[in-house]
Amino acid sequence: MKRVTLALSLALAAGLTAQAADAQTLKTVKDRGVLSCGVSQGLPGFSSPDDKGNWTGLDVDVCRAVAAAIFDDPTKVKFVPLSAKDRFTALQSGEVDVLSRNTTWTISRDTSLGANFTGITYYDGQGFMVKKSLKVNSALELNSASVCVQTGTTTEQNLADYFKANNMKYEVIAFGTNDETVKAYEAGRCDVFTTDQSGLYANRLKLANPNDHMVLPEIISKEPLGPMVRHGDDQWFDLVKWTLFAMVTAEELGVTSKNVDEKAKMENPELKRVLGTDGNFGEQLGLTKDWVVRIVKAVGNYGEVFDRNVGSGSPLAINRGLNNLWNKGGLQYAPPIR
Amino acid sequence: MSTEARKPPAQIALKIRRILGGKTGWNGVAVQFVFAAILGWIGYEIVSNTRANLENQHIAAGFGFLRNNAGFDVNQTLISYTGSDTFLRVFVVGLLNTLVVSVVGIVFATVIGFIVALCRLSPNWLLSRVGEIYVEIIRNLPVLFQILFWYLAVLAALPNPRQSISLLGIVFISNRGLVIPRPIGESGFEPFLAALAVGIVGALALRVYARSALFQRGQMIRIWPYVLGLLFGLPLVTMLVFGLPFTFELPQLKGFNFAGGSRIIPEFVALTVALSTYTAAFIAEIVRAGILSVHKGQMEAGSSLGLSRGTTLRLIVVPQAMRVIVPPLTNQYLNLTKNSSLAVAIGYPDLVSVFAGTSLSQTGQAIEIIAMTMGVYLLISLLTSAVMSVYGWRVSRSLGA
Numbered sequence: 001m002k003r004v005t006l007a008l009s010l011a012l013a014a015g016l017t018a019q020a021a022d023a024q025t026l027k028t029v030k031d032r033g034v035l036s037c038g039v040s041q042g043l044p045g046f047s048s049p050d051d052k053g054n055w056t057g058l059d060v061d062v063c064r065a066v067a068a069a070i071f072d073d074p075t076k077v078k079f080v081p082l083s084a085k086d087r088f089t090a091l092q093s094g095e096v097d098v099l100s101r102n103t104t105w106t107i108s109r110d111t112s113l114g115a116n117f118t119g120i121t122y123y124d125g126q127g128f129m130v131k132k133s134l135k136v137n138s139a140l141e142l143n144s145a146s147v148c149v150q151t152g153t154t155t156e157q158n159l160a161d162y163f164k165a166n167n168m169k170y171e172v173i174a175f176g177t178n179d180e181t182v183k184a185y186e187a188g189r190c191d192v193f194t195t196d197q198s199g200l201y202a203n204r205l206k207l208a209n210p211n212d213h214m215v216l217p218e219i220i221s222k223e224p225l226g227p228m229v230r231h232g233d234d235q236w237f238d239l240v241k242w243t244l245f246a247m248v249t250a251e252e253l254g255v256t257s258k259n260v261d262e263k264a265k266m267e268n269p270e271l272k273r274v275l276g277t278d279g280n281f282g283e284q285l286g287l288t289k290d291w292v293v294r295i296v297k298a299v300g301n302y303g304e305v306f307d308r309n310v311g312s313g314s315p316l317a318i319n320r321g322l323n324n325l326w327n328k329g330g331l332q333y334a335p336p337i338r
Numbered sequence: 339m340s341t342e343a344r345k346p347p348a349q350i351a352l353k354i355r356r357i358l359g360g361k362t363g364w365n366g367v368a369v370q371f372v373f374a375a376i377l378g379w380i381g382y383e384i385v386s387n388t389r390a391n392l393e394n395q396h397i398a399a400g401f402g403f404l405r406n407n408a409g410f411d412v413n414q415t416l417i418s419y420t421g422s423d424t425f426l427r428v429f430v431v432g433l434l435n436t437l438v439v440s441v442v443g444i445v446f447a448t449v450i451g452f453i454v455a456l457c458r459l460s461p462n463w464l465l466s467r468v469g470e471i472y473v474e475i476i477r478n479l480p481v482l483f484q485i486l487f488w489y490l491a492v493l494a495a496l497p498n499p500r501q502s503i504s505l506l507g508i509v510f511i512s513n514r515g516l517v518i519p520r521p522i523g524e525s526g527f528e529p530f531l532a533a534l535a536v537g538i539v540g541a542l543a544l545r546v547y548a549r550s551a552l553f554q555r556g557q558m559i560r561i562w563p564y565v566l567g568l569l570f571g572l573p574l575v576t577m578l579v580f581g582l583p584f585t586f587e588l589p590q591l592k593g594f595n596f597a598g599g600s601r602i603i604p605e606f607v608a609l610t611v612a613l614s615t616y617t618a619a620f621i622a623e624i625v626r627a628g629i630l631s632v633h634k635g636q637m638e639a640g641s642s643l644g645l646s647r648g649t650t651l652r653l654i655v656v657p658q659a660m661r662v663i664v665p666p667l668t669n670q671y672l673n674l675t676k677n678s679s680l681a682v683a684i685g686y687p688d689l690v691s692v693f694a695g696t697s698l699s700q701t702g703q704a705i706e707i708i709a710m711t712m713g714v715y716l717l718i719s720l721l722t723s724a725v726m727s728v729y730g731w732r733v734s735r736s737l738g739a
Contacts, residue, residue: 085699092397092704113702114397134594145594146514151682151691152699156410160421171514171595172411173605174696175685184685187493188513189604191594231396 025097025229025236026070026286034076037063038096041081041177044202045310045318046102046122055079058309059100061299062121062227065243066098068298069282069291083177085152088113091228098240099228102196104154109228118241120226122310123322123331125219126158127197129204132214134191139218143168146190150174150181155195158221182206196223201316239285245334246292249274250301252325252334257300260293274337281337292337302332388705403701404429410696412687414603425697432689433714439609439688440675440718446614447674448667451621458626469622477619482680484616489608489684496604499595508588510596513604519586520600526576530583533576537568544568605686609678617674621667628663629655660733668726672719679715689714 029035039047039059047057055077064074080096091099092114102124103109105117128139128147136142139162149156151174163170173190175181182203185193193200197219204210227244229237250256253271255263264275272278276289283289299305306323307313324330359366392399404426411421416434419427457469476484493513497503502512510517541564548559577583589599632655640650681688682695694711698704 085695088699088702089704092395092702108700109702111396112398114392114395142594144592144597148685151696156696157421157700160409160411164421170411171413173413173603173685174410174687174691176682176691176695180683180685183490184493187490188496188498189493189685232394 025233026239029070029097033071034078035063035067035070035098036078036080036096037066038080038082038087038090038099038101039063040101041083041179043102043178043199044205045198045314045316046202047079047081047100049079049081056309058121058305059102059227061305061309062100062244063098065247065295065299066240068294069239069243069246069287072288072294074298083152084150085176088115091115091230094230097229097236102199102225103228104196104223105226106154113228114231115228116231116237117226117228118237119244120224120331121244122198122225124196124198124223124225126155126194126221126223127200127219128216129185129193129200129213130191130216132212136216139216139220140166140168142170142192144170145192146171146173147192147194148173148175148181148185148190149194150178151176153195154221154223159194162220178203179206196225198310198316198318201318202310205315235286239287242285242337243295244302246274246295246337247299247302247305248325248332248334249337250292250296251303251332252327255292255296255301256304257296257298260296264290264293279338392705398701398703399706401706403703403706406701408697408700410700412692414606414687425693425701428697429689429693429710432687432692435687435692436675436678436681436689436714437718439606439613439678439681439686443610443613443617443674443678444671446610447617447621447670450614450618451670452625454618454622455625455629458622459629473619473622476615477623481612481616481677482683485609485612485680485684488612489605492608493604499591502591508586510589510591514595514601515604516602516607517589517596517599518602519588520598521584522587523584524582526580526583529576529580530573533573534569537570537572540568541565603686605681605684608684609681609686613674613677616677617670620670620673624663624666624670625659628659631662632658657733657737661730661737664726664730664733668723668730671722671726675718675722676715 037060039055039057042048043057045057047055047059049055060077060079063077063079067077068074070076080090082090082096082099082101087099087101087103088109090096099115100121102122103117104124105120109115110117128142130136130142142163147159147170149159149172156172156174159170159172171190173184175184178195178199181193181195184190186207193203195203197215200215204213204215207213227240229240250260253263253274255271255275260275263271264277266272269278273281274292276282276291276293280289282291285291288294300308303320303325306320310316310318311320320328320330322331324332326333355364355367358370362369389399405424407422408425408428409421412419412428412431414435415431416438417427417431419431454469454472457465458473460466460469496511496513499510499512499514502510502514502517504510508519544561544564548561551557551559587598589596589601591597636654636658637647637650640654641647645653678688679690682691685691689711694707698707701707
C-alpha cells in the first residue's frame, strides 16, 4: 500500500515537472485532428448553438476558417462554451487553442494574461437597452437607475466610469452569465441592460417582446472584439492572425465562396498570390498553398460572414458601419499578402 | 545504605518514537520523516513549476494587483466603497457580504430547523405531517434550484418601484428590494446608547445572581420583570429626559428608484431565504434525532419530580440532546456558509462573485485569487467549527460526561 502511494506521488511530481505550455499548437491541433475553440455560452450572431447543437455566428466562423485552413474541413472544431470570467483561464491552461468569444482588446489583457489578440473581427462599443415604457431617450437621463451587467467584462468598468464622469448615481447588479443577466432585466430587477451594442441587439431577440425595448443612441466606449491565442507560439499567432486577414483580403478582391474557383483560374497576379497558384505563403504559415481558397470555400469572405451572421442577412440586421472595408468608409483593413 | 536514584529515560525521545513510530519503533520514525520530506518536495515542485511556467508565458504573478484600482461598483457594501477603491477593498467588501448572508442564514436556519423538528415530534397529526412534508420536499431539491426559484419567482411577483407596495407609507416593497426608513442619530443618541448598555449589563448581572441563588441556596428568584424594566424602561426614561435618540429618514420615490432610507436588496433576501429554509430541513432532522436519542425515562423522571412538560424539556431533555445535536449541526452551518457561494447565480455580490469572479477576470490572476478565496472559506469554516467545538465541550462538561 505504502509503495503504491509513493509511486503515485512520484508520478504526480514528474507530471508537474513537464512543461505545461507547449509552443507547438499547430502540431498539437493536427495530431488531435480537431481545433478546440472557446466561444460564448450563447450570443446570437456571434456564437450560439441551434436546436441541433450546431454552432453558428461570426466568432464561430473565425474558428471554422482556421479549421478549414488546417484540415480543409470547417467541421473539425470542438466548441467550448465559456463564461466571461472563465474564458482567459481556459485559454491559459490550454483547454482551448483559440479564444473567439466577443472579447474586447485592452492593454491589460494583452500584457498580463499571457495571451495575444490576433486582430479585430468586429468594431463594437458599449450601449444601453431600456424598456420603451420608461420614456427615456438618452443615457444621460439614467440617474439613479438600476443596471444589469454581466460580471467579468470591460462593460462593468466602463459603466462605473460613465456614471462617475456624468455625475450620476446608479445601482449595479452583476450576474455570472449573459442569460442570467437578460433574465433579471426581463424580470424587472433593473431598468437598464448594458453590454456591447451588438450584444444588445442580439439579446433583444431573446426577449419575449423585442419591440417593447429600445437601444439608446449613446455609445460609451470602444470595444474592438477579436480572437486571442496564447503567448509564446508565434507560428500559431501568425496563422490565426492571417486567417482573419485572408477573409478581409478576399472581400477586398471580390472573392466569394461562390466564385472562388473561377477567380483562382484568372491571370490577375494579386489573385494568383492570394489564392495560392503563385508563391508559397500558405506553406510559410505551416499550411498548404491553397489556404485562402479553403477558408473562402468553407465560410466565405469577411463580408459574407458578416452579412450571414449579424448583418443584413440575419435577424440582427446590424449595419456594416465601422466594420465595412477601409475603402468603403469602415475600418477593416488587411496588410497585403505578398 | 543509600541507592542512587535511577536516571529516568529520555522522555521526549521515547514520546517521539511512540507517536511517530508506533509499534515499529525507530524504523517507523524514519519512514515518517522520509514521507514528510517527499510531501515537502512535491509541494516545492508545484510552487516552483507554477512560478516558472507563469513567467514563461508572461502571465502576471504576485499580490501586487491588490493595490490596483478595481474600477467597478458593487451594489451592497457594508463598508464604504467606490469604483476607485482597490482590489483589496473589493475583497473585504465581498468577504463581509458572504459573512452577513452566512450569519443571518445560520440564525434563521437554526430557528426554522428547531420549529420544524418540534412539529415533527408533536403528537398533533397535522403538525407532524406538515413538518414531514417540509423536510422531504426541501431537502430533496437542489439548493441552486431553490435559490433561483426564490429569486425569479419572487421578483416576478413584485411590482416595479413606481407601483411599489407601501406599508403605512414608510416601508416599500418592490422588485428593487425592501426600502425602510433609515435612523439618523440626534442629540439624545449617546445617553440612549449608554442607558441601553447599562440595562444589558444589569440584566446579565441579575441573571448571574439568580442562578447562583438557585444553585447555592435552592432559591428561585423571578427576575424577568426587573430585566424588562432595565432593558426597556431605562432607555425610555432617558428618551423622555434627553429627547429622541434618532429620527427616521423616510424613503421617497425619485426618478427610477427610492432616494433616502435603507434598502435590503432582493438578491440578499432570496439567498437568505433559500439557504435558511434548505439548511433548516437538515437541521430539523438532526434536532429530531437528538431529542429522540434521549431516553423517554428522562421525561418520566422529570414529571415524577413535579416539573412541567416544558420545564422538563428545557432543563433535562434538550441539554442531553444537545450533546448529540452539536457535531452534525456544525456540519450544516459549514454547508450553509459554503453554499452561499452559489450567490453568483442571482447576482448577489458575495466573495466568489466580486472577488473570484469580477476581480479575477479583470486581473487574470487566477491562482492568487482562487488561493485567497479558498483560504478565506477554510478560515471561516475552521473558526465556525472551533466555536461549535467549544460549545459542544461546555455542553458535555455541564452534563458531567
